[in-house]
Amino acid sequence: MRETKKERLEKKGWKIGTAEQFLGLSPEESAYIEMKLRLSENLHHRRKRRRLTQVQLAKLIKSSQSRVAKMERGDPAVSIDLLIRSHLALGASNRDLAEVISSSRDSSSH
Amino acid sequence: MRETKKERLEKKGWKIGTAEQFLGLSPEESAYIEMKLRLSENLHHRRKRRRLTQVQLAKLIKSSQSRVAKMERGDPAVSIDLLIRSHLALGASNRDLAEVISSSRDSSSH
DNA sequence: TGACATTATGTCAAATATGGCATATCTTAA
DNA sequence: TTAAGATATGCCATATTTGACATAATGTCA
Structure with a gap:
């Protein structure tokens, strides 16, 4: 299960390194990663x-289709800033964003 | 009031430009800025x-005192990513973060 | 099957964010 | 007042993130 998850993340490009390092991910680090994935x-x-295509969304946020694809795939080389700005451009309210964030696994529940 | 706020933001380095441009800030843009300020x-x-000093917090997040100062002053050249990672390093839960975010003014209430 | 739309992946130069450092300014206590 | 600690500001070389583009892969429908 741990292993499965590690593979899932690595396939997405998260440079996690060895399994030891993965298991050693601090709660904050994994909370941060989970937040981005959410x-x-x-x-x-x-x-x-x-019912928008990635191209249409890209235009909406003045970005490119490839970047939208990367965002949606959870590419680590995408900032939370861009994810949030994209949400806002799609009409998400602050409460919507808050819900997404609070639903990601909590680092303080170690 | 608008003017006061404009000045407040400009003093922090937000390049807002003319008052027209400020008044023309899209709801998403100002929601984004407000979120960072919160x-x-x-x-x-x-x-x-x-009861930590900026130096101590900087060490905690492997950054520098000056960057912590910039974060706390709402310097626009600080990413939300860093702000969030700092919160997590200080033990904030996802719920804590969600509360901060949902309490910022909502872009969907135009 | 093929043609077409959509999404995924890789690359790159430009833009932006970073930590670190120096130094200025503010705060507090003696 | 002065000294010392804390915070703010400016700068810069490096690192990361960006939009854009090409192209591959996948999906859809006839």
């Missing part, structure tokens, strides 16, 4: 609900 | 509550 998933859902 | 304020409070 935002990725949510962005995808929001775009779909609006 | 995170800035909250970071300051959290650090104070823990």
Whole structure:
């Protein structure tokens, strides 16, 4: 299960290194990663609900289709800033964003 | 009031330009800026509550005192990523972060 | 099957964010 | 007042993130 997750993340490009290092990820680090992944998933859902293509969303946020694809795939080389700005451009409220964030696994529940 | 706020932001380095442009800030843009400012304020409070100096917090997040100062002052050249990582390093839960974010003014209430 | 739309992946130069450092300014206590 | 600690500001070389583009892969529908 741990291993599965590690593979899932590594396939997405998260340079996690050895299994030891993975197991040694601090709670903050994994909370941060999970938060980004949640935002990725949510962005995808929001775009779909609006029935937009990645190209259309890209235009909306003045970015490119490839960057939208990377956002939605949870590419580590995408900032939370961009994820949040994209959400806002899609009409997400602060409360919407808050829900996404509070639903990611909590680092303080170690 | 608008003018006061404009000045407040400009003093912090937000390049807002003319008053027209300021008034023309899209709801998303101002929601984004407000979100960062809330995170800035909250970071300051959290650090104070823990009775840490900026130097100590900097060490905790492997950054520098000057960057901590910039974060807390709401310097626009600070990413939300860093603000969030700092919160997590200070023990903020996802729920804590969600509260900060949902308390910033909402872009969907135009 | 093929044609077409959509999404994924890789690359790169430009833009932005970073830590670190020096130094200025503010705060507090003696 | 002065000294010392804390915070703010400016700068810079490096690192990361960016939009853009090409192209591959996947999906969809006839």
